[in-house]
Amino acid sequence: MATDADLTSDVTHVPPVAETKAQAPGLSALLGQMVPAGGTPEAEAAVHWAEIAGRLHSMWTDFQVEQLGKATEKAPQFADPMKWIATAESVLRQLPFTNPEVQHKLWNDGLALANSVFGQFGLGPRGQEGAPVGPADELQLPRSDRRFADPEWRRQPFFAFLHQAYLMMGEQMLSMADAVEGLEPARKAQLVFATRAMVDALSPANFPLTNPVALGRAAETKGESLVRGFENMLDDMRKGQLTHTRPGAFVLGENIAVTPGKVVFETPLYQLIQYTPTTDRVLGTPLLIFPPWINRFYILDLNAKKSFVRWAVEQGITVFMVSWKSADASMAELVWDDYIAAQIEAIDAVRARLDVPAVHTIGYCVAGTTLAATLAVLARHGEEAKVASATFFTAQVDFEEAGDLKHFIDDTQIETVGHLSPEGYLDGRYLAATFNILRGNDLIWSYVENNYLKGEEYPAFDLLHWNGDVTNLPARWHRDYLRDLYRDNRLVVADSLQAGGTAIDLRRISTPTYIQAGREDHIAPASSVWKLTRYLSGPQTFVLAGSGHIAGVVNPPSSGKYQYWTNEGGPETLEDFIAGATEHPGSWWPHWAAWLRARDDAEVPARGKRRPGGRGDTVIEDAPGRYVAAR
Incomplete structure (x- = not known):
C-alpha cells in the first residue's frame, strides 16, 4: 500500500547538492578538477581515478563472492536486467515506430528541438560559438520537469539538448501508446502504464555519465560520491529492497509507535x-x-x-x-x-x-x-x-x-x-516493489539519483521508514x-x-x-x-x-x-x-x-x-x- 506520491510531496527533501561554479563537467574537465597542486595533471588525475576504480572493483568483487556464499538464500531479484530488457522489447514492439508518418514527425520535431536548444548556445545562427546567449536559468527551453531543475542541466549544450530530447521522446512514446488501437481496454491500460514506467526508467538523470549533477558531485568530492553511491547500491542489493530512509534512524517503541x-x-x-x-x-x-x-x-x-x-x-x-x-x-x-x-x-x-x-x-x-x-x-x-x-x-x-x-x-x-x-x-519486498513502481519517479528513480549516483545521505523520515517496513x-x-x-x-x-x-x-x-x-x-x-x-x-x-x-x-x-x-x-x-x-x-x-x-x-x-x-x-x-x- 504504501507507497504513493503523497509520501514524498511534503517531506522527502534530500539535502541539495552544492552547485559547482564550473560548467557541467565532461570527463576531461572532471579529471582536471581533481588534480592536486603540482605534478603532471594527466598523470596525477589518472592515478587518482585508478584508485577510485580499484576501490569500486574491489567492492564489486567482494559482493560477488559474498553472494556466491549465499546462493541458497531466496531474495527478490528486482534488478534482473534481462527481465527489464524483455519488458522494454515487448512495449516497443507495440508502438508504431515503423510508421512513416511517425518517423517523419520524430525527425522534424528532433531537428526543431536541436535548432532551438543549440541555437541558444551560439551553435546555430545566433551569438558566439560555444557561448550561451544568457545565463543557464534564462534559456528558453520548450519543456520542463522537476527531475531536471538543477541549473547544471542547462549549462552545456549537450546536457540541455539531452534532457529536452528525452522529454520530447517520452511525450511521443506515451502518445503512441495511447493511440494504439485494437487492444482490450485492460491491455491498453497496461501498455500505457508499461510505457510510462519504461520512459521513467530511461531518464538521463538515472545514469552517471548522462547526469551533469552527478558528474559535478564526483568532481567536487574527488570520486568519493561514486564510492558512497556504490556502497548504497550494494547494500540495497544485499537486502533485496530499495532504501528510502537512514538505516537505524527509527526504533519501534522509542521514536515510532510510541503511544502508551x-x-x-x-x-x-x-x-x-x-x-x-x-x-x-x-x-x-x-x-x-x-x-x-x-x-x-x-x-x-x-x-x-x-x-x-x-x-x-x-x-x-x-x-x-x-x-x-x-x-x-x-x-x-x-x-x-x-x-x-x-x-x-x-x-x-x-x-x-x-x-x-x-x-x-x-x-x-x-x-x-x-x-x-x-x-x-x-x-x-x-x-x-x-x-x-x-x-x-x-x-x-x-x-x-x-x-x-x-x-x-x-x-x-x-x-x-x-x-x-x-x-x-x-x-513483502515484492509487494513493496510493486507499490514503488506505481510512483517510480518519486519512490525509485529519485533515490537512484540521489543515493546511488550522487552518494548522498538518506533522510531520516518516519513515513518512508514505515513504507519500507x-x-x-x-x-x-x-x-x-x-x-x-x-x-x-x-x-x-x-x-x-x-x-x-x-x-x-x-x-x-x-x-x-x-x-x-x-x-x-x-x-x-x-x-x-x-x-x-x-x-x-x-x-x-x-x-x-x-x-x-x-x-x-x-x-x-x-x-x-x-x-x-x-x-x-x-x-x-x-x-x-x-x-x-x-x-x-x-x-x-x-x-x-x-x-x-x-x-x-x-x-x-x-x-x-x-x-x-x-x-x-x-x-x-x-x-x-x-x-x-x-x-
Missing part, C-alpha cells in the same frame, strides 16, 4: 493493543481499528504529532488496535475467511473485555474491504448490532475502477505469485484476493463469495458508515471508493479528503494542511458530490470525531479495564508488541 498501551489479547494471526486513556472520562463505546496487513499498523501511530491513535485517545475515545502478524510458512493455508473470522473475534474480544454491547470500527484499505465482508457476515447471522459504526479509510469493495494496481492483475501475474511463494507466503502475506490468500476481488470483482455480486460457509451480500449491511476517500489516491481512487455507497443500506457519510492514500488519512489538525469536502445534499454520483460539495480547510479528523459522538455520546469513567495493565488486569506486554517487529 498494552497488548491485551493475541492469537497466532494478530495481537490486540489497547491504548492508555489520557482523559478522566471516555466514550462508552470503544473504537477498534483494523489496519491493512500488507503494512505495519503504526502508519496510524508514527509519532506524537502525526498519530491518529494518540489524537483519538485525547478525544476521550478508548482505542484498540489490531497488529497483524507478518506471514511465515505456518500461515501458508490462511485465506480471506481467516481474516474475516479474526475481525469478528477481535470485535468479540473487545466487547467481552469492557463488557459493552458494541464497538465502533475502522478499516483501512484492504482491512476496510474485509470489514465490509465482516459486516455482511454479521448481518447474515443477525449480529450486526455488535458494531455501532464502521469507518472506511480509502477502502474499496467494487474493483471495476481500482486504479493503477489493476495493471498488475491478470492470469499470468496471479500465477506468478505461486512461483514467488514456494514456502507458502509472499515476501514490509510484511509478508499468505500466498494462498493473496492469490484468492487478486483473483476474486481485483480480477473478477465478485465481492459486489450478492452471495458470490462466502466466508466460513456464510454467503456475503453487502446490501444487508445497515450499520452507520463514514466513508473517507483521497482526492489524489492512486491506490484506491476516489471514484472507486465512492462505489461503496452503492451497496450499503444503512446511513452513510462520505468525505473527500485532500491528498492521497497516506497523507489524505494521516493529516492531523495541528498540521494545518490540505482540506476536505462534504455534501449533505444526497448526491447520486461522485461528480454530483464534487459539484455541490462544501470545502473545509485542514484535517477531516474533527469532523469524523463529531460524527462518532453523534452516534452515542454517553461517557464512562476511565478506570478498571479502561486503563490496561492496572491492578488486577493481566496483560501480555507493552505496546507496540512483538508482532509489529517480526520480519
Whole structure:
C-alpha cells in the first residue's frame, strides 16, 4: 500500500547538492578538477581515478563472492536486467515506430528541438560559438520537469539538448501508446502504464555519465560520491529492497509507535493493543481499528504529532488496535475467511473485555474491504448490532475502477505469485516493489539519483521508514484476493463469495458508515471508493479528503494542511458530490470525531479495564508488541 506520491510531496527533501561554479563537467574537465597542486595533471588525475576504480572493483568483487556464499538464500531479484530488457522489447514492439508518418514527425520535431536548444548556445545562427546567449536559468527551453531543475542541466549544450530530447521522446512514446488501437481496454491500460514506467526508467538523470549533477558531485568530492553511491547500491542489493530512509534512524517503541498501551489479547494471526486513556472520562463505546496487513499498523501511530491513535485517545475515545502478524510458512493455508473470522473475534474480544454491547470500527484499505465482508457476515447471522459504526479509510469493495494496481492483475501475474511463494507466503519486498513502481519517479528513480549516483545521505523520515517496513502475506490468500476481488470483482455480486460457509451480500449491511476517500489516491481512487455507497443500506457519510492514500488519512489538525469536502445534499454520483460539495480547510479528523459522538455520546469513567495493565488486569506486554517487529 504504501507507497504513493503523497509520501514524498511534503517531506522527502534530500539535502541539495552544492552547485559547482564550473560548467557541467565532461570527463576531461572532471579529471582536471581533481588534480592536486603540482605534478603532471594527466598523470596525477589518472592515478587518482585508478584508485577510485580499484576501490569500486574491489567492492564489486567482494559482493560477488559474498553472494556466491549465499546462493541458497531466496531474495527478490528486482534488478534482473534481462527481465527489464524483455519488458522494454515487448512495449516497443507495440508502438508504431515503423510508421512513416511517425518517423517523419520524430525527425522534424528532433531537428526543431536541436535548432532551438543549440541555437541558444551560439551553435546555430545566433551569438558566439560555444557561448550561451544568457545565463543557464534564462534559456528558453520548450519543456520542463522537476527531475531536471538543477541549473547544471542547462549549462552545456549537450546536457540541455539531452534532457529536452528525452522529454520530447517520452511525450511521443506515451502518445503512441495511447493511440494504439485494437487492444482490450485492460491491455491498453497496461501498455500505457508499461510505457510510462519504461520512459521513467530511461531518464538521463538515472545514469552517471548522462547526469551533469552527478558528474559535478564526483568532481567536487574527488570520486568519493561514486564510492558512497556504490556502497548504497550494494547494500540495497544485499537486502533485496530499495532504501528510502537512514538505516537505524527509527526504533519501534522509542521514536515510532510510541503511544502508551498494552497488548491485551493475541492469537497466532494478530495481537490486540489497547491504548492508555489520557482523559478522566471516555466514550462508552470503544473504537477498534483494523489496519491493512500488507503494512505495519503504526502508519496510524508514527509519532506524537502525526498519530491518529494518540489524537483519538485525547478525544476521550478508548482505542484498540489490531497488529497483524507478518506471514511465515505456518500461515501458508490462511485465506480471506481467516481474516474475516479474526475481525469478528477481535470485535468479540473487545466487547467481552469492557463488557459493552458494541464497538465502533475502522478499516483501512484492504482491512476496510474485509470489514465490509465482516459486516455482511454479521448481518447474515443477525449480529450486526455488535458494531455501532464502521469507518472506511480509502477502502474499496467494487474493483471495476481500482486504479493503477489493476495493471498488475491478470492470469499470468496471479500465477506468478505461486512461483514467488514456494514456502507458502509472499515476501513483502515484492509487494513493496510493486507499490514503488506505481510512483517510480518519486519512490525509485529519485533515490537512484540521489543515493546511488550522487552518494548522498538518506533522510531520516518516519513515513518512508514505515513504507519500507514490509510484511509478508499468505500466498494462498493473496492469490484468492487478486483473483476474486481485483480480477473478477465478485465481492459486489450478492452471495458470490462466502466466508466460513456464510454467503456475503453487502446490501444487508445497515450499520452507520463514514466513508473517507483521497482526492489524489492512486491506490484506491476516489471514484472507486465512492462505489461503496452503492451497496450499503444503512446511513452513510462520505468525505473527500485532500491528498492521497497516506497523507489524505494521516493529516492531523495541528498540521494545518490540505482540506476536505462534504455534501449533505444526497448526491447520486461522485461528480454530483464534487459539484455541490462544501470545502473545509485542514484535517477531516474533527469532523469524523463529531460524527462518532453523534452516534452515542454517553461517557464512562476511565478506570478498571479502561486503563490496561492496572491492578488486577493481566496483560501480555507493552505496546507496540512483538508482532509489529517480526520480519
